[in-house]
Amino acid sequence: MPRRGIDQSSDKVSTSFPLLPSRIGKRGVLVLPPDGKRLRFEITGEIRKFQSDLSSKIIVLERVRFDDGRIELRLAYYIIGKKPRMQGKWVWGQYATFLPAGDFAAVVNEAQKLRWF
Numbered sequence: 705m706p707r708r709g710i711d712q713s714s715d716k717v718s719t720s721f722p723l724l725p726s727r728i729g730k731r732g733v734l735v736l737p738p739d740g741k742r743l744r745f746e747i748t749g750e751i752r753k754f755q756s757d758l759s760s761k762i763i764v765l766e767r768v769r770f771d772d773g774r775i776e777l778r779l780a781y782y783i784i785g786k787k788p789r790m791q792g793k794w795v796w797g798q799y800a801t802f803l804p805a806g807d808f809a810a811v812v813n814e815a816q817k818l819r820w821f
Contacts, residue, residue, distance in 0.1 A: 721784060724762060724794045726750065734770075744771045751814045756807050760784040762794070763803055765811045767820055777820065779811075 727747045734743045749767035766778040781797035815821065 721760070722793060724752070724782060727766065745769060748775075749818065749820065751811050751818070753807055753811055753814075755781075756804055761797075763801065763807055763811055765815055767815075767818075775820075777815070 728750055730747050732745055732747070734745060735741070736743065745768045747766050748769045751765040753763045755761040755763055760783060762782045764778075764780045764782065766780065768776050768778055770776070779801065781801040781803075782794040783797055785791050785793050785795040
């Protein structure tokens with residue numbers, strides 16, 4: 705499986721935002737309610753796209769492999785921080801994202817090209 709992410713400069717958005725480093729290879733832990741069961745995972749792929757109507761937001765689709773071998777996808781986003789400590793930096797979005805249908809289709813099409821499903 706190719707380790708690939710979209711280069712921010714190729715997404716046709718002119719910004720002076722900082723580079724967003726790849727998360728491919730990063731490991732994490734998912735804690736499941738109600739018993740607190742912990743599942744470990746690794747990010748094995750990512751697709752990024754600047755949101756077409758908001759250049760300070762990047763839509764991200766991550767391919768995640770759990771230690772038990774399962775593969776799942778995580779739809780997420782980053783925004784440029786506005787609070788003093790994170791101002792001007794990319795911040796992981798903490799809520800469910802809204803995005804234009806065309807942007808969603810572009811991310812799904814890229815995932816299909818990469819044979820994620």
